[in-house]
Amino acid sequence: MSKSIYATPEEAEAAFYRAFESTDLEAMMHVWYRDEAIVCIHPGGPRLEGPEEVRSGWKAVFDSGQRLRFSLRDQIRTRDALLSIHLVKEYVHVSGVLRGVVLATNVYQQVGGGWYMILHHASPEPVSEVERLESEAVH
Amino acid sequence: MSKSIYATPEEAEAAFYRAFESTDLEAMMHVWYRDEAIVCIHPGGPRLEGPEEVRSGWKAVFDSGQRLRFSLRDQIRTRDALLSIHLVKEYVHVSGVLRGVVLATNVYQQVGGGWYMILHHASPEPVSEVERLESEAVH
Numbered sequence: 001m002s003k004s005i006y007a008t009p010e011e012a013e014a015a016f017y018r019a020f021e022s023t024d025l026e027a028m029m030h031v032w033y034r035d036e037a038i039v040c041i042h043p044g045g046p047r048l049e050g051p052e053e054v055r056s057g058w059k060a061v062f063d064s065g066q067r068l069r070f071s072l073r074d075q076i077r078t079r080d081a082l083l084s085i086h087l088v089k090e091y092v093h094v095s096g097v098l099r100g101v102v103l104a105t106n107v108y109q110q111v112g113g114g115w116y117m118i119l120h121h122a123s124p125e126p127v128s129e130v131e132r133l134e135s136e137a138v139h
Numbered sequence: 140m141s142k143s144i145y146a147t148p149e150e151a152e153a154a155f156y157r158a159f160e161s162t163d164l165e166a167m168m169h170v171w172y173r174d175e176a177i178v179c180i181h182p183g184g185p186r187l188e189g190p191e192e193v194r195s196g197w198k199a200v201f202d203s204g205q206r207l208r209f210s211l212r213d214q215i216r217t218r219d220a221l222l223s224i225h226l227v228k229e230y231v232h233v234s235g236v237l238r239g240v241v242l243a244t245n246v247y248q249q250v251g252g253g254w255y256m257i258l259h260h261a262s263p264e265p266v267s268e269v270e271r272l273e274s275e276a277v278h
Contacts, residue, residue: 037215041242047228078248080222118217121244125186126184
């Protein structure tokens, strides 16, 4: 588990996906701000609120045992003094095969010199779009 | 169509849902910032980017002819100088009947003294949760 403070929202985001890929629950929760107002919405899932629910959600994801690999594309970032909003398309691979694309809104907040995640809102890219991308990759 | 400038993110949000309920495309687009970086993700939909795609998306929603009514619950707001992030649960009614709950992340940006929407990311609350709510409403 990393005890580092993330000096930029980009560092916090890199740590988030590193924890996600390595299914490291402690590292994942280290990225999140410890506040009742944090929110995590997994694709198709309910709104998990606060550190306890967010942690339980990630535990369930990690307990499924799937080792996911992410490549991030089409990033759009909007930053203010204390907030940074990152829109990303997560290309999710399992064993080297593209399994889907997830649209994510990630929000980071600066607190006491470090940046922490306060929101992860994810939803699946429609299947038709994924099929088109796979088709393009093949041809 | 209103030509007013929204002095607060709350006013912009009220205008957004008013335009949504009245299926008024011009009023809807008046709420959005005219910038290529704006993003709109309808429930289950792709990431629409820029004023042209965002407008086409709303036109398709409004052309379906459904008149929706929203009540907003469980609002969580995080504000910085130039950005305001609003998480809401949209209780969506058609003809007085609850048709579903949508989890929305709405982001507003201050530009030249007015607040404009720059992101609407919506995803459906899982059906099981909606059924539980309907059950609670009946009993």
